[in-house]
Amino acid sequence: MADQTTEKGLYIHVPFCKSQCIYCGFDRIFKYQLADNYIDALDIEASLIGDERRVSTVYIGGGTPSSLSAKQLDRLLSVVDKHFDISNLVEYTIECNPDDVGEEFTAVAKAHGINRISMGVQSLNDEVLRLMHRRHSATRVHQAINQLISAGIDNISVDLIYGLPKSWNYNFIDEVDKFISLGISHLSAYALSYEEGTPLARMHKSGRVEKLSDDEAAEQYQTLTERMSQGSFDHYEISNFARGNKFSRHNTLYWQRKPYFGLGPAACAFDGKHRYSNTPDVAQYIDLLNNRKSPAQAELLTDDDIFNEIVMLGMRTRRGIDKEQMKRLPKKYSDHFREKSKQFFDEGYFTENEQFVKLREEYWFVSDYITRKIFV
Template structure:
């Protein structure tokens, strides 16, 4: 069993770029946690009983929950499932939530890994994104977590902001490296439909960054983090040796997992299911004993496409031995032109993205899939 994901949808405020399901209705916290605990108990009855190796509290902003609610959540979780004593237990936190008291509090919970959205160390860009923390608060949060005994910290960065220069991006990378964290994730700014940022783009208030500059920023990130001792194990993720995200790695390895909470997805190895992305419908359905859930039975083509999409994201790449002869043959035929162009490499029946292929990975994956 890969693990359990728990979606905590509460945010104090919304960032302009975010399209994850969230709500600012913080007063619903107690009722929501009660319902998530009910879902845990219900789904544990049909669970196969394998030991859970990873737990991930994502959001939203899990650090918006009170100590009482966090304790309730973990108590229910550990009663319902067999959680390994060596489990990786990650909690996403906003930097400005990490006071000294908060850091001490989560250190007394099963949490042993914290993921924080730093995004940038430019106050101007933080304000533009409507982030509620400052650059200084990221540094303070890391120090407080260390003092409290949290020895596995990950931070997120973003690049490709309107008018951002290479020099500014290099400063952000260096600031992140100087924090001496164990893990780093970095993503190019996306203009997702329906977000305030997308509307700003359509109104002509912002302009997307030049693609070639974005490409150079990505490669600069790869080189700088490599020099700093990070291993580039997935397209957007870097970890120091021994600190790759075990939970997220299992997603990319097609290992089963349970998703709890509004909008959370689950995968049993053959089928997917997901809860409704509406906190009120989710809670009402669970309370009535009529969960608002959708299911998808993966066809052989769907399953092949998912393997391509997940495995190629990793530095290990896609082993053709994991495909049936028919799909392996199709994959190789589709991949040939990318191998010839130096965007894919084949080593001992293992297909992986090259350095140049990483930046155009979405296009390559799309061409390898069955439609």
């Protein structure tokens, strides 16, 4: 097990997808002819980072990492083996589409020590999947999960989207219960958003879909949290539920402001003082690295930024806002926090112990509003 002082994550972004989901605003492309050059560039990027290369978690995200060929995936995971010390790894996750889970994918994942899968399921209703332009079916989800479990990868997380358009008539309670009975250890739930530039936003503008009201979406979130709790899932972060203590070690690093490397187009990294963001343009990323130039832009965080991050990230988790982290900032920040949070203590939103201030779970749905009131 990695001890607290050696905790550091590695995130690798795979910017390719085989099809476009209608709600997607992520950085991903469909030009698989760039995939081999992209992996070569990753190799160069990994060779350029500093000397300390020990990591406690690895997360391969995207995009759709599983949409690479088995050979490409093997090469990509070999970049991790070659450049990083993963001898103390506590978690190694890869995102996948259920449609891509087959013998080849499972064999490559196993060979490289992957022990956790994050599967983009989103819905178990075939009609909803079709409307979202997801390329898999509900049956494929079951097959993929069975295949992974038979291969010994049983730490499986799935994504679910709630707050779907009104006209997409389906029973949300049935949907949640189907997810719970999948035999998974973790679920991440996201509210559907209508991001500018996505096909869904265009459909909304032209009147082809009607948004669920905020109250209706809040009701679904409430239903979700109740059913998940009945299904023995621990609601440990605003959007995340874990069974049997299988919470996401990697994402927990982000929420606790621990450092992480980030490789690949659009990837971000954090060293405790700076945030680094790589160019999202895949061709430019490849080009820069072929010329041994960094694809990252660095931003030095100010004390205001750090305070806001401590509040925003802490408010999202059951653990809460870390008072020790806040005390490392000038005293005026703790004073500001006390003054701005008084109303929320008085009204029973917050509780606290020696080390943490916690937002009660029943108010997590309005955490954004409270966060904004406390920000400097």
